[in-house]
Amino acid sequence: MKNFSESLTFTVPINSEARALAEQFLRKQRNPQKAKQVYLNTLAVFAVNFYLRCMGIETSWSESLSCQPAIQTLMDIADLEVLGLGKIECLPVLPNQKVIHVPPEVCSDRIGYLAVQFDSSLEEATILGFMKTVPSSFELHLSQLSSLEDLLIHLNQLTNSQAWHEDAIKVQQPTHLSQWFMNVVDAGWQTIESLLNPQQQTELVFRFRGTEHTLALHPENSTSWLQKGKVLDLRRDSKSQPIALVVGLIPASSEEINIGIKVYPTGSQNYLPEELEVTVLDEAGISVMQAMARNTKSIQLNFSSEIGEIFSVKIALGDISFTEVFMT
Secondary structure, eight states: OOOGGOOOOOOEOHHHHHHHHHHHTTTSSSSSSHHHHHHHHHHHHHHHHHHHTTTTTTTEEGGGGGGGGHHHHHOOOOOEEEEEEEEEEEEOOTTTOOOEEOOGGSSOOOOOOEEEOTTTSSSSSEEEEESOOOTTTTTTEGGGOOOHHHHHHHHHHHHHHHHHHHHHHHSSOEEEGGGGGGGGTTTTOBBBTTTTOOHHHOOOEEEEEEEEGGGOOOOOOOTOEEEEEEEEEBTTTBBBOEEEEEEEEESSSSSEEEEEEEEEETTTOOOOOTOEEEEETTTTSSSEEEEEESSOOOOOEEEEEEOOOOEEHHHHOOOOOOEEEEOO
């Protein structure tokens, strides 16, 4: 990894329009510390937005949470929507600051992080570098940053990946989840008892909107909810690394189903492989939820989906990945 001081950077002049918008957001905050935070976050997003547009990359600040005053009050957030790819977090850095304390609420569902350092007068912002993920300590040292060249490579890879994903959905027949309630189960999906050990079965809990369902403790033939799973082998360097993918279904209404996705280690393994990524993507291949294993026994993602909606789950470890396509 390159040292940030040796890497490509980009300096953006902070114009009056950016200052006016930051002042507008600042005045909506009663707490002086929160007001300063919102002001700097706004200028950081402005700088990144300016840079990406200079690079020919389409963005939508208006679709970003950082542009919503109510969210600004509740969270420390400086996200920018990159059209078709997802959100990138813009991390403000003060002069002489060497370590960024990354807010935990922005450590998932991001396609990357950019460090934006201001001069003492707040007249210029320099985009120092890029990180794909944040360390588990939530502290990012500027010396860990990679070059903006790596950001452009990363965005290009995501673009190619999204195009591949859209083609894959067209070719791959989706697993029809709503048909599971009619005992029509696609090949390869098994009962939980055949996949998980007893301890894992008791831990199979899905939570939706304040309710809790311990699915594995109920009969498999229930008509109100059910769960199935399959084994995926993330083989690397001829070494087998099997994991279990479990899908739990709980009807929310006649038009919507609550869905739980959970990933477990199998066999003698107690923990998932380090840096295993689980991503939920919508029909266009855009990431809507993501989690990464770090000394983790399991990963769980819960969401709701309308009947007939298509989504996919991607499980990746390094350059090895599986993508399962589903129709609710």
